[in-house]
Amino acid sequence: MAHHAVTPHEGKLLVLTPGLGAVATTFVAGVEMVRQGAGQPFGSLSQMQTIRLGARSENRTPLIRDFCDIAPLGDLEFGAWDVHAADAYDAALHAGVIDKHELAPMESFLRTVKPMEAAFDQQYVRRLDGPNVKPEGTKKEWAEALRADIRRRLDETGAARAVMVWCGSTEVYLRPAPCHETVEAFEKGLEDDDPAISPSQLYAYAAIMEGVPYANGAPNLSADVPALEQLAEEKGVPLAGKDFKTGQTLMKTILAPGMKARMLGVNGWFSTNILGNRDGEILDDADSFRAKEVTKTGVLDSILQPDVYPDLYEDLYHKVRINYYPPRGDEKEGWDNIDIFGWLGYKMQIKVDFLCRDSILAAPIVLDLALFLDLAARAGRSGVQEWLSFYFKSPHVEVGHVPEHDLFIQHVRLKNTLRVMMGEEPLTHLSENDEIYENADAS
Numbered sequence: 371m372a373h374h375a376v377t378p379h380e381g382k383l384l385v386l387t388p389g390l391g392a393v394a395t396t397f398v399a400g401v402e403m404v405r406q407g408a409g410q411p412f413g414s415l416s417q418m419q420t421i422r423l424g425a426r427s428e429n430r431t432p433l434i435r436d437f438c439d440i441a442p443l444g445d446l447e448f449g450a451w452d453v454h455a456a457d458a459y460d461a462a463l464h465a466g467v468i469d470k471h472e473l474a475p476m477e478s479f480l481r482t483v484k485p486m487e488a489a490f491d492q493q494y495v496r497r498l499d500g501p502n503v504k505p506e507g508t509k510k511e512w513a514e515a516l517r518a519d520i521r522r523r524l525d526e527t528g529a530a531r532a533v534m535v536w537c538g539s540t541e542v543y544l545r546p547a548p549c550h551e552t553v554e555a556f557e558k559g560l561e562d563d564d565p566a567i568s569p570s571q572l573y574a575y576a577a578i579m580e581g582v583p584y585a586n587g588a589p590n591l592s593a594d595v596p597a598l599e600q601l602a603e604e605k606g607v608p609l610a611g612k613d614f615k616t617g618q619t620l621m622k623t624i625l626a627p628g629m630k631a632r633m634l635g636v637n638g639w640f641s642t643n644i645l646g647n648r649d650g651e652i653l654d655d656a657d658s659f660r661a662k663e664v665t666k667t668g669v670l671d672s673i674l675q676p677d678v679y680p681d682l683y684e685d686l687y688h689k690v691r692i693n694y695y696p697p698r699g700d701e702k703e704g705w706d707n708i709d710i711f712g713w714l715g716y717k718m719q720i721k722v723d724f725l726c727r728d729s730i731l732a733a734p735i736v737l738d739l740a741l742f743l744d745l746a747a748r749a750g751r752s753g754v755q756e757w758l759s760f761y762f763k764s765p766h767v768e769v770g771h772v773p774e775h776d777l778f779i780q781h782v783r784l785k786n787t788l789r790v791m792m793g794e795e796p797l798t799h800l801s802e803n804d805e806i807y808e809n810a811d812a813s
């Protein structure tokens with residue numbers, strides 16, 4: 371199978387996060403804990419999962435990290451921007467996700483990750499304010515300043531390559547505007563300070579211009595506009611997004627494919643959450659919630675295909691609620707009530723009460739995205755990386771493509787892409803003892 375040779379990883383890899391809040395600090399502190407032998411990277415495919423190569427009888431199932439030429443954790447360096455000046459240690463304490471006594475041995479390392487000044491405008495995240503922001507300037511000047519930050523942090527850390535994962539707050543809901551249509555229009559928009567260009571798009575633009583792969587962990591519009599997709603293609607930069615698939619949506623994309631596989635009907639899915647972290651506070655603002663609501667509600671329609679199975683799913687009533695409830699901190703609780711029906715239409719109910727820790731689920735996603743995007747860049751891939759849909763609530767796909775939400779299909783696609791990238795055959799999962807296996811192989 372034709373594949374692009376992967377340029378071997380050499381030198382250190384800088385992982386940049388706009389945002390140094392709960393997710394980013396849980397990621398940075400977690401990587402350091404794993405490096406120091408103080409914890410294990412559960413939840414990370416790149417670190418823990420194996421990958422079968424060839425027929426089962428060949429008995430080749432290396433760890434993904436041994437099979438793919440991904441950067442080892444020892445090679446990672448970190449950089450961040452935030453509107454708050456707290457370094458990664460204080461920010462991690464504030465986030466309260468990892469216990470204080472576990473953070474203490476990491477203190478001297480975490481103190482070295484100090485946030486750079488944020489390109490921030492309160493118009494896009496209303497419930498947030500802080501002193502560590504770039505001086506007033508045009509969007510063009512901010513984009514240039516971000517590019518300079520990337521180069522400086524590469525210099526400071528001696529890293530050879532960088533990737534960027536947006537771990538900043540959810541910005542207000544924005545619709546694509548004319549300035550998002552072409553690279554020229556976008557660059558003119560930067561000069562004219564077009565309000566349709568959000569800060570997260572400045573980071574995405576700066577990353578692409580510096581040849582740095584970019585992933586968006588939040589639901590807001592960011593690199594998912596034609597101008598930035600086109601720029602990424604031109605510069606040979608991989609992109610991925612958007613909105614980390616954690617918590618309730620992760621459960622939804624595990625359960626819904628099961629209902630559909632068994633042809634069980636669903637006519638109601640009510641999801642409600644309480645969470646008390648800063649993310650929850652920001653989502654308490656209606657416009658930021660709107661961005662989240664859009665990414666969360668598209669999932670079921672896409673998995674259940676009511677147009678193909680109207681009798682089973684056409685009447686599905688889907689409601690998602692997020693409630694800010696400070697006492698809970700990062701320890702979110704998500705309830706799902708699912709009204710289903712089976713044989714002859716007889717009704718049943720499923721109740722899910724997920725006491726989850728959002729950032730604990732999100733941190734390994736940041737790690738995998740950083741390592742896989744870096745691999746993709748070295749494999750000569752550019753533009754939207756649909757095979758990374760596995761990690762997102764609202765997968766960023768190329769224009770005209772239909773996003774895939776089913777976690778299991780996404781998983782097969784991710785692993786097959788890794789196989790092909792490394793010059794192995796993709797797997798069909800047909801048994802090698804089955805006659806049709808040979809036919810499948812021949813086709």
Ligand SMILES: NC(=O)c1ccc[n+]([C@@H]2O[C@H](COP(=O)([O-])OP(=O)(O)OC[C@H]3O[C@@H](n4cnc5c(N)ncnc54)[C@H](O)[C@@H]3O)[C@@H](O)[C@H]2O)c1
Nearest residue numbers: 389391392393452488538539540588614616648649728732
């Ligand atoms: N925690 C999860 O499981 C999860 C899941 C899906 C998506 N997300 C998204 O990931 C993002 C981060 O989540 P979190 O829990 O870490 O939130 P958080 O509020 O703890 O951290 C976000 C940080 O981003 C900073 N920030 C905002 N705008 C910025 C800008 N323009 N430049 C630099 N910094 C900026 C804020 O000051 C804050 O410290 C949110 O958008 C959230 O919706 C999180």
